[in-house]
Amino acid sequence: MNEKYFNVLETTAAIYFTYLLLPVVQRQFPDVPPWVADAGTVVFVALFVAAASLLTYQRPTVHVAWKQQRDLVPAADVRIELRAPNYVSPPFEVAFSGRPKGFLTMLLMRYLRSRGLRLTVVPDGAPVRTQMVRSSPIDANSFIGAVDVVNGFSVRVVTPARDQTWMWAKVFFVGSTEVHDKFALTYGATASTKPAQLLSKLVHVTSPAEDFIIN
């Protein structure tokens, strides 16, 4: 549904809850000046509605798609073979997309971007190290991608979300021995300051490829 309707719903809910709560607050705190009680109630309700909507329909969501060269559709899992002597996987193209949502989402994402928001992808516990070939350029000489999380990688979010491929990275995996097992691919978000790091947990990073399989 169009986010504008949700924004109208949000505002209506905020006005309604304020209308309900104001007499209660004034009754409970008779000594507090009325303007303080009014302002306090409005701020409390606004924060409550903002938190509720950011945790539900306004939650920023980033979609991650994995493809190998010449694949037309994204992979349902990341499947590699590590064979002697080099134990190296073929390269994968990882595309990130996200739909711009309502005002609160954009505000949150703007704040997080200013605090170095990074989306992380980790083949959890897999005995491989990620190698990054290329990633979306920021300018002629710098890139969004870095191999800086455990054995996975991250991309720095520097632009607002886009429906189509918004950011991309080309990676491959290197192991040291032949292993055959299934591991989980975990996706997340992090930022450079503590409050931003906390708020970055609101960013939902999702992908159909949740398994990392070494055949």
Added chain:
Amino acid sequence: MLTKTVLQIKRARWRRARTEPVSLPHVAPPAAAPGAAELQPTDESLVVERPEERSPMQQVLMYRTGSSTPRFELRENPSNQSPGSFEDAQAGARVPRLGTQDLLAIARYATANGFTVNGFVIEDQALTRVPEELEQEISEELIPVLIRDGVAHAAAIIDDEYGYYVTGVKLTGHDRRPFTLLREGVTRTQPETHLEDFLQAAWTAVHFS
């Protein structure tokens, strides 16, 4: 144009040679627990066997806390151990994960700071080094592009046009001593080169992984 056509022919020949069946028996190494993986010797692609690169190997380690500038340290690696075996999460030591874009960015930083880029180490998607002549020719094509148009353009050429990876950069420092820096921080250098200082300065400029 002619150079590009010659390169394409050489590349096609090289690929054909790589896909022809090899009659060597395949002996799979015994399966090991994931933890044991780090004790295995490094993959063959990191054993660079070119005449100019037969000095002992070393491993670059990167120590970083929070968002501060990392400290770099060089460890001797005469037995050619896997880079991963040098990592120590508790001590905050990890090997730099230098990929194509990082190595090109380091090379560009080096040229802007008085170093000479002698060439790149170029490997195919199986991490097998391409023939020396082809490597030299691709390097000669990449270096001016890197200086003139930047890292993104050079990375696009090596990836889109050739389908290869840059897995190392061969540099000569101010002191005229050549050294090679490979992916995952494997290197061959003399102590007098002070590679740690170079990497620290390069990191501040290009923030490689």
